[in-house]
Amino acid sequence: MSSQSLPAADFSKNMRLIGYCDQGNRPDGVQLMVHHGYAYVGHMFSKGFSVIDVRDPRNPAAVNYVSAPPDTWNIHLQAHDDLLLVINAKDMFAATEFQDERAYYSGALGEKVGTASRTSTQRHWRAGLAVYDISRPDTPFEIGFMSIDGGGIHRLWYTGGRWAYASALLDGFTDYIFITIDMSDPRRPVEAGRFWLPGMHAAGGETPSWDTSRRYGLHHPIVHGDTAYCAWRDAGMVVLNVADRTAPKLVVHRNWSPPFGGGTHNCLPLPERDLLVVLDEAVLDNQADGEKFIWVFDNREPSNPTSISTLPSPNEIDYAAKPGHFGPHNLHENRPGTFVSSEIIVATYQNAGVRVFDIRNQHEPSEIAALVPPTPSRLVDSRQGRPLVIQSADVFVDANGLIYSTDYNGGLYVMEVESWR
Template structure:
């Protein structure tokens, strides 16, 4: 497939290599460690291991399956460990975007989806990746509920996850003690008031209010709550997270808050709102620049430029932000350049030297995928760049919901 990524449009980014991931081209989050990429599959119930020592010829070498009714769509690596979420695959029952994104799933009790451990798996799987090509499962944290959506962990004692637990209307924030990686254990949790149905709380939410995930910096957790906006939590005491501030710009904007990237050295946080429906039925979403000099009062100061190298509004399907490169400690780190994935617009690189006037440094827009792997009805075959991992040497690894893993090289950063 060497010809696949002849770009539709590119600036300061060049194509190196691509793989269909061994016939499972559905990709979500990707981590890269010492010449190996770990790609979470969105629809194939597992995770693909890819040898990327030669970035021009990536080779899939292993597949780590989860329960066929679950998904492992997000993972984290650091050192010789990898954490992989396992969660009931909601696309099995919510087969259109309106039902999945339109309101809280309101599980309250997971038994409505079957028996955990038999009909699906739910929790956090820990792998030893000291042999990068052959991950070995060493631990599992089972949760009483539907599982974890996404996890944040950078090698210290604690991991942080979004978890759909029994008794809650949707995903909430939890803290996980990783002191013994063979036996992770939850030690704290926090939720937006109204989400604890089993505790007698009543939700009065507009849209879907659920934690997508949180990124942690200096004991502050930056949580993205879909239609519930952004929270800053004090997590110095891991057992008792405390609210610092909560901002929600929906309405008047369209919600879908997905990813928050704190840049503490500049007192900024970058926040991406995910496009979750086709552009002809959903308002345009934005990636925001927020001033956090006063963390109790975050202030929006700019938005990233909307991609305009093509007429994206005329393309079928979604158009808008999805994910942000989160400046992981083993990868490329920058407080000036922001790497973002956009549905139908590929990889975008923003320069925020002037945070009040962000500019585009570069982009890479591949052609649409050749085959639809997404099994939901009425899904358009479109480019859906899901995630990106950026290495210190400027190589970037892009995933797509239907088009596998692509390797590109970024110039000038």
């Protein structure tokens, strides 16, 4: 699609749309990685994942699609060197029990999926980690798989080398826990270690100390050096020492929910400034789960991270009254080889699009750019009663500063900021 036929943004400030792709008529997307000129996009409802040629970012083109096994999600993935790691898990949003999204975002997920109290059973989905060779970037082929007993893996962190990290819904646990994965032989990944919050190991006789209507499960970690910064949904932030990958140890656990609404989704370290940027995901329509924030933490004392500010929420219209979710969903995570900054934060705000923030003054962050893509042309979301509205999901910023963003229904958008200051 040429730039002359680009869709018009609903709102833009210091930012413009330069490219668009409907991903081969599979416009639903969750996590994306841009790697060696190709975007790898995990689908929420179309199953599998797609490969988009973005070597010319103004004319992105779908070049491949890899289907998922039956009843299986491939919504999250990671790319580094010639490897693409793709999660395999129960397709939650296709399941009857999660057609009302409130059921997915409350209570112990393992109990609802049926894995918390069981040690083994016949499953109709594929659970684990798939490893693809992408030495030919447009033609991924699977070379390895790590199977797990349970619901599957939700999201990964992998930036090359021996170790990968993931959230895993394992038999016997109430929700997703932290695992380390030995990638020494990419054809035979092996779980090496695990950590969970006390109370999560139901099969081990543990009982929760928290309100069981909450989601005490790991979304995913971001790892810097020997420290894993884990977003643990309604349990807030869990920081682990992973110097021994076989035996992760707790450094600190911080939770601000309640009084705030939970849903912690990203914990991004900015080590050169002793800061953390922590995002709480909005998970229900019209802020039914409360207003969610992106927090800035002072991390000079790693045993006592302290919140010092929040990033400003979009307010040019009443987004809480707009259909769908309003609030943060995801951050660009400063992966090696991408746009890496300790001063600029890029985030998705679902029905409020993509937002760019300046945190040079960590006590007074400011928004410097924004773009809200248009309403999608059709609804791909298979759940009943979902609104046709932009829900910007993931964001990735390449080394040149180009911003790529996915949507649950709307396709892949490529954007550029006019001025970063």
